[in-house]
Amino acid sequence: MNSTELQEEFSYHNFLNNEKWKLNLPTYEKISSELVFDTPKVSVIIANYNNAPYLERMLDSLVNQTISLEKLQLLFIDDKSTDNSAEIVEKYLQKYSSIEFYQLKENTGGAHGPRNVGILNARGDYLVFLDADDWYDENALQYMSESLENSGDDMGFFGLVQSINGKLTLKSKAYFFDGNKKERDIQELSSAFYEWLGPQGIMVKRSLIEKYNLHFPSQRVGDDVTFFYEAMRFSKKITQGERLTTYLNRDDNNVSLSKTVNRDFMISWLRALSYINQTFPDDISKEKFLARRLEWLVYNFGLRRDVGYKFSLKRIIDFKMNIDRYLGKINFDPAIYFRTGARKIVWKYLLLEDYRGVVRFNRWHSLRHIMKKYLGIMRREENQYFYPVLNSKIPKIAINMRAIAVNRVENHVMIQIYTNGIFNHFEIRNKLQPFDRSKLSTKKVSLTEYRVDIPLEIDIEMYDFWVIYNNYQEQKIERIENLLSK
Incomplete structure (x- = not known):
């Protein structure tokens, strides 16, 4: 494809840094809570299409934020849903302050349209984008905004977990595994940092968005990653926070996705x-x-x-x-x-x-x-x-990591590691609260064997045991539950 053809595609899908994206947005009707505030600290932009089953959980997580509703602007932008989303949101409008409900008159075919409407109507110092089926930890917005205030950075990345039918696992570990950071040069980030770049767990200064005319391209996928990578490039330095902020919903969606x-x-x-x-x-x-x-x-x-x-x-x-x-x-x-x-x-x-x-x-x-x-x-x-070699003409493939518990003496467990990667540490992680995680004391005793100290009082049914390697990759330890239950 030649340069002219590419530019035409970029223009058609509203990638370019011009005003065209604003002109292509649909009109809307707006209703608000009786009380809204002119100068909120954080604007929360929620794009919705037919997410009625999840809205109460999401909205409850917002109206109960420790930062208080006085410092929030909650922009709920509905992409012409055909379910009862509007009825649910209107109940919250009547009960709580700071909610603004935008009903688009035409369906835009993706989250990019509602998010762009949100950008144009946001008044907060900081912006976050929350999918309508996800939800926040109650302290999330206070922690995220205070982190950026303290650092002076234009963009922050914070901890998130993925929920699949109630089971929680850590998501995008590169965001928070390194602990609290500020003024971190994006050129120093690992490649693992770019695995996600969805809206969850990210906060951006509104002034950065306005200065560089940032917006979501008009396509159903890749729009969010494009937006947040552009924001990273213009920000140049970022803040990272190690606390849990956001829950990413993946209930029963794997097949449909x-x-x-x-x-x-x-x-x-x-x-x-x-x-x-x-x-x-x-x-x-x-x-x-x-x-x-x-x-x-x-x-x-x-x-x-x-x-x-x-x-x-x-x-x-x-x-x-x-x-x-x-x-x-x-x-x-x-x-x-x-x-x-x-x-x-x-x-x-x-x-x-x-x-x-x-x-x-x-x-x-x-x-x-x-x-x-x-x-x-x-x-x-x-x-x-x-992997098994079934045909000598097909290249053999190494398995990145195997970690096998082979012996236990009191609270010491011998673990064998076979890997083509770089070992970092062992840790335990609460199955119900995966941000409850701790490194385990370890001593290397041979090329492949490590002696790991396991707390005697631990309830093994409540914890998983992991090896962290290559900085952010992880592997469960095999057979360790059997040894510890004896």
């Missing part, structure tokens, strides 16, 4: 990456960002079979042709940042345009993955485990 990973999804993401690649200079931040996102696309369209774009030779060819179309020649090797050998191999095949090689590798590696996951079949070579 995978079906939205279709061809339009692929093109939209490549268009967003192309825009970022052309807008910002080559440096380590952009390199890590593009690498992490390319790795994710390689996983979805080179390895997965359960998405909305059916796996086939045609899909592989189409994927590579569009990488070339939108990104052209990439001036670095993104595979050095990829986390698994399988993704690195698919990328190598794509570079060689060996599309049938991708298909063969996908078929064999899918089988090997099933054998490992369900039958526990692996092959060990010295200090590393590998």
Whole structure:
């Protein structure tokens, strides 16, 4: 694709830094609480479409914030829902202050429209964007805003957990694993930092958004990551906070979400990456960002079979042709940042345009993955485990990490680690409150063995046991519950 064609696409989807995005927004009707405040500290922008089952939980988390409603502007922007969302919000309007309800007269087809309406109507010093099915810890907005006030930074990243049918797990660990930080140069961030960049757990100064005319591009996917990466680039330095702030809802959505990973999804993401690649200079931040996102696309369209774009030779060819179309020649090797050998191999095949090689590798590696996951079949070579080797012509793939508890003496557990990564530490984590986590005292006794101290009083049914490696990757310790229960 030539430069003119790309610019036309960028313009059509409102990527560009001009006023066109404001002109394309639908009109709306607005109703507000009886009492709203002119100078709130934080504006919360909530995009909604048919999320009625989750709204009470989300709204309760906002009206009970410790920062108090006097310091909040709650902008609920409804994208012409067809459920009873409006009735729920109106009940809160009658009972609580600081709520502004914007009902769009036309559906915009994605969260970008409501979020942009929110940006234009926000009055707070700081902005956050909350999905209507997610919710906040009650101290979140006070903690986030105070962190930015104290640091003077324009942008902050804070702790979040993912909830799947009530089970909580840590999400985007690079945001908070390093503890509290301020004035952190984005060029120093790891590639893992770019795994998420969704709206959850992020706060941005409104002055930064206004200064650089930041807005969400008009496409259903990639709009939020584009927005927040642009904000990072203009911010240059960020604040990080180690406390839990945000709950990301993924209840029963995994299957439906995978079906939205279709061809339009692929093109939209490549268009967003192309825009970022052309807008910002080559440096380590952009390199890590593009690498992490390319790795994710390689996983979805080179390895997965359960998405909305059916796996086939045609899909592989189409994927590579569009990488070339939108990104052209990439001036670095993104595979050095990829986390698994399988993704690195698919990328190598794509570079060689060996599309049938991708298909063969996908078929064999899918089988090997099933054998490992369900039958526990692996092959060990010295200090590393590998997936089963079923065909000598298919490259062998190392398993990033295995951690196995092998012996216990009182409160000491011997754990063997087999990895191609870099060991960081062991930790325990509360299953119900995963931010309740502690490092375990450890002594290395051989090349692969570690002696780990486990508190005698611990309730093993309440905790998981993890190895943290490569800074932010993690692996559960096998067999440790059996040893500790004896």
